[in-house]
Amino acid sequence: xxxxxxxxxxxxxxxxxxxxxxxxxxxxxxxxxxxxxxxxxxxxxxxxxxxxxxxxxxxxxxxxxxxxxxxxxxxxxxxxxxxxxxxxxxxxxxxxxxxxxxxxxxxxxxxxxxxxxxxxxxxxxxxxxxxxxxxxxxxxxxxxxxxxxxxxxxxxxxxxxxxxxxxxxxxxxxxxxxxxxxxxxxxxxxxxxxxxxxxxxxxxxxxxxxxxxxxxxxxxxxxxxxxxxxxxxxxxxxxxxxxxxxxxxxxxxxxxxxxxxxxxxxxxxxxxxxxxxxxxxxxxxxxxxxxxxxxxxxxxxxxxx
Amino acid sequence: xxxxxxxxxxxxxxxxxxxxxxxxxxxxxxxxxxxxxxxxxxxxxxxxxxxxxxxxxxxxxxxxxxxxxxxxxxxxxxxxxxxxxxxxxxxxxxxxxxxxxxxxxxxxxxxxxxxxxxxxxxxxxxxxxxxxxxxxxxxxxxxxxxxxxxxxxxxxxxxxxxxxxxxxxxxxxxxxxxxxxxxxxxxxxxxxxxxxxxxxxxxxxxxxxxxxxxxxxxxxxxxxxxxxxxxxxxxxxxxxxxxxxxxxxxxxxxxxxxxxxxxxxxxxxxxxxxxxxxxxxxxxxxxxxxxxxxxxxxxxxxxxxxxxxxxxxxxx
Numbered sequence: 001x002x003x004x005x006x007x008x009x010x011x012x013x014x015x016x017x018x019x020x021x022x023x024x025x026x027x028x029x030x031x032x033x034x035x036x037x038x039x040x041x042x043x044x045x046x047x048x049x050x051x052x053x054x055x056x057x058x059x060x061x062x063x064x065x066x067x068x069x070x071x072x073x074x075x076x077x078x079x080x081x082x083x084x085x086x087x088x089x090x091x092x093x094x095x096x097x098x099x100x101x102x103x104x105x106x107x108x109x110x111x112x113x114x115x116x117x118x119x120x121x122x123x124x125x126x127x128x129x130x131x132x133x134x135x136x137x138x139x140x141x142x143x144x145x146x147x148x149x150x151x152x153x154x155x156x157x158x159x160x161x162x163x164x165x166x167x168x169x170x171x172x173x174x175x176x177x178x179x180x181x182x183x184x185x186x187x188x189x190x191x192x193x194x195x196x197x198x199x200x201x202x203x204x205x206x207x208x209x210x211x212x213x214x215x216x217x218x219x220x221x222x223x224x225x226x227x228x229x230x231x232x233x234x235x236x237x238x239x240x241x242x243x244x245x246x247x248x249x250x251x252x253x254x255x256x257x258x259x260x261x262x263x264x265x266x267x268x269x270x271x272x273x274x275x276x277x278x279x280x281x282x283x284x285x286x287x288x289x290x291x292x293x294x295x296x297x298x299x300x301x302x303x304x305x
Numbered sequence: 306x307x308x309x310x311x312x313x314x315x316x317x318x319x320x321x322x323x324x325x326x327x328x329x330x331x332x333x334x335x336x337x338x339x340x341x342x343x344x345x346x347x348x349x350x351x352x353x354x355x356x357x358x359x360x361x362x363x364x365x366x367x368x369x370x371x372x373x374x375x376x377x378x379x380x381x382x383x384x385x386x387x388x389x390x391x392x393x394x395x396x397x398x399x400x401x402x403x404x405x406x407x408x409x410x411x412x413x414x415x416x417x418x419x420x421x422x423x424x425x426x427x428x429x430x431x432x433x434x435x436x437x438x439x440x441x442x443x444x445x446x447x448x449x450x451x452x453x454x455x456x457x458x459x460x461x462x463x464x465x466x467x468x469x470x471x472x473x474x475x476x477x478x479x480x481x482x483x484x485x486x487x488x489x490x491x492x493x494x495x496x497x498x499x500x501x502x503x504x505x506x507x508x509x510x511x512x513x514x515x516x517x518x519x520x521x522x523x524x525x526x527x528x529x530x531x532x533x534x535x536x537x538x539x540x541x542x543x544x545x546x547x548x549x550x551x552x553x554x555x556x557x558x559x560x561x562x563x564x565x566x567x568x569x570x571x572x573x574x575x576x577x578x579x580x581x582x583x584x585x586x587x588x589x590x591x592x593x594x595x596x597x598x599x600x601x602x603x604x605x606x607x608x609x610x611x612x613x614x615x616x617x618x619x620x621x
Contacts, residue, residue, distance in 0.1 A: 033424070034424040034426075037419050037422060037424040037425050038424070038425060038426055040415075040416075040419055041416065041419055041420065041425060041431050041435075044412075044416055044435060044491075045431060045434045045435060047488070048434060048435050048437060048438050048488065048491075048492060049434055049437065051438075051446075051449045051450065051453060051488065052437065052438070052441070052449075054449065054452075054453065054460070055445075055449050058452065066458065067457065067458060068457060068458075069457050069458045069459060069460060069463060071460075115338045115339050115342070116339065118335040118336070118338065118339070119335060119336050119338075119339040119340075121335060122331075122332040122335035122336045123336075125332075126331070126332040128332055134336075134340075138343075141343060141347055143541070143545060143598070143599070143602050144347060144351070144595070144598075145545055145548055145549045145594060145595055145598045146549070147549040147551055147571055148354070148549070148571075148574075148591040148592070148594050148595045148598075149346070149347065149350040149351065149354070149591075151354070151574060151575075151578050151584070151587050151588060151591055152349075152350035152351070152353040152354040152357060152588060152591070153346060153350045154578075155353065155357065155584060156349060156350060156353055171342070171345070171346060172346040174342050174346075175339070175342045175343050175346050175347060177343070177347075180339060205331075206330070206331030206332075207331055207334065207335075210331070210335060231439075231440065234442060235442035235443055235444075237442070237443065237444045237552050238551055238552065238571075242575075242579075252442075253442050253444045253445075256444060256445065256448065257444055257555075257556070260448060260556065260559065261559060263559075264559065273448060274448075274452070277445040277448055277449070280442065280445060281440070281441050281442070281445055284440040284441070284442075285437060285440050285441075287440075288433075288436070288437065288439075288440045289433065292429075292433060296432075296496065296500065299496050299497050299500050300500035300503075300504070
């Protein structure tokens, strides 16, 4: 596989120039050239990136240019104006939503990752009766369609009196059964038994061993779970939609939805929705670009098992 | 499947489980937060949904005060299943799944295989670029595509019209939603498949090449069977995710007249609960959806063969 031809084999003609390497024994029925492979990949990449590029240009257009689809030119550059409007409308409610999202997603993901790692660590390190049954329950939890739970959760929350509050969105986002599964896999990979034994013979308590040794060693797993949970909470729309009616508590996703619903009556909301969407995408893209090593490791662990 | 976790870790040794009950305080304490919350936000709502679905609320004449809850047995289920709007929702969902799942899984598999081939260049760039749509919130993805579907606003529609192609995506909700979902999920699943492909021992592939197998042959008869567990898992998650379809059609609802408020079962349940205040009916619809998800997950694991299907829980 790795001995590709140095001269790019464009077509099947010129068999005499075939490399004398591994793949000469049988003529290929259907050979793909390097150009074909990379063109297909490039085409797919364009499909993935062009909509984002459109978002980037659209957010610099004013209402008229956006609605008429006029091409963006430097003299029609309104990004600054759009950002100013975004900050001004509703006393800066957009940035209130943004802060809310950061709080829901940042706090929720950190706590969720800790809870998952604690449980995954316990499943990995200890033996107790009924352990695999309990773990089976976690795996079943992975398969539950969560949106089907939003309505009963709403009714339960209204009985406890936390509907339309921070907690109604925050508490459910602390639970991720797949995170527990991943944490157990990660603990299996990152925590060698000798280290724990050494800690025990040194007289460290079990919880202390978890906190200062186990958690530290499985940190890459922690970051991975954090990242995916952060994304999931930031992107969540159904739960806040069901739980919240106070606009001051909205996350960005729900706020943009509410604004989008107004665009028919008030076209001035179009640039707000578009520019607001761009700002809401940025932190996630930055996080995924910066933390590539972690999410790839996480998805490898999830995929290979 | 066994123990080939993140590469650099494979050499490490698993600790022997700590036997004996004298340590049971610590594991209980570590497991407690998860299971308390899991019970509160997953198990309890499941139980509550089933309970709710068996009751109906009868309002007294003027709607003040007297709301009576009446046990109706399976009444809510029969009225949901007898409601054409609910059945249409399932029909739309089925059509959506029929196009979306093979298309998305096929495309991500193709891209992963191309990326895994020796011919691909700039692998890191392609991985990242193809994955990026996954970092875009579903609601924003739907908004972007809604604009790209809208005549006048969209450069795509304009370009297609000048090329003589007239196809209104907003008039055809199923392809419109399928395209958004393909855009969102192809890169994510491609990374999973690519990771699994990279984990295949290189000697195995080299042996096949020495034996004269063409790249396509290697891909189909060696690589594919070896990554089947990931394939099954991706299909499973895709099925469960697809059934919950809500956000994208909810956004398109504003622009595409065909996307009614009961266009998917989830939208039906949402409308039943929050517009008609019929919690019993909404709960019954949710339970039916969850049952469909359970049945389909079971089918996926069964069809994929017992060996790899339920393997996820079997190891460690």
